[in-house]
Amino acid sequence: MADLLEMLYQRRSIRKYTGASIPDELLEQVIKTGLASETSRNRRSWEFIVVRDKAMLAKMAHFRQHSALMLEGADAAVVVLGDEEKSDVWTEDCSIAMAHMHLMADQLGLGSCWIQGRQRDCEDGSMTSEAYLRELLGFPHNLRLEAVLSLGMIDEHPAPHGEKDLSWEKVHQEKWPQIFRA
Template identity: 35%
Template sequence: MNNFSELIKARRSVRRFTEETLLPEQVEWIVKAGLMAPSSKRSTPWQFVLVEDKEMLRQLSAAKPHGAAFLKECALAIVVTANVTESEAWIEDAAIASILMQLQAEDLGLGSCWCQIRGRQTENDTDSAQYVRDLLQIPYPLEVLSILGIGHKAKENTPFDESHLQWEKVHIGRYSL
């Protein structure tokens, strides 16, 4: 895709994927997008754990009871972590890196979805971030923000419908009710 506005519109959360794996160069493009993300004071606090192993993907999909099942099906999961001692804005830094990787995936014709981990619980009421940390041996002081599930789309998504734009949330000059 060579039109940024179209890319923004086309990116929708994709939770159903085909069995097809990703090419190494596709993975490289996506990760490069994360590594090029802006960060507070150029702190680059993020670290990304790439998972393609099916059994590990299945275990990641159990990180929380709702909204993580799609990870079982994806070709690649990128576990987005950040070193909390390297930036007080680590959540923002990691979130920006995440959306850039999602947009790069879309630009390659791939689908992706964000799975929220920070602040979530497993079905046994333990911390989802700790569950993921234990599974992947992620040390402190890295915190886990999210897991991006990426793969070939099982079906094309409908682009964002501009008639749903919430213009009432935009205020000109000063806040108005």
């Protein structure tokens, strides 16, 4: 089986971390993967903010209602922002970088989880998730929040996915709705 498929089956979202520190060189490898990601017209519309300060991570844990609480136990977070003045498809550019960094983290034995930021509100509903993080991190208004990747040393081991989990019924043949593989 192709290595990439095996990697994708093994990959899981990890939200529990030991509290141990991620070695700097591994964190750099993850960031390199984001920087190496393909972008529309090669505009590289993303910007990444790497946060390791624990007090800041604890505040960031409230940028969503419940869904970001793992940041309290994380060793690092990568905030992925897109420059809407550079590209009208910054969401796609940022999503690809997020997916690649998440997969790389898994390959390096690090736990990580995508935390959605775009179109979401902060914990108490008083502002958007983007405005909440902008207040904390100071990024300008042309930079829009896509998502945050939480990172830490793994402290949970969910079962891998496999062939049995593939939703073949979602694949159609030639025209809707014939299914590709009965």
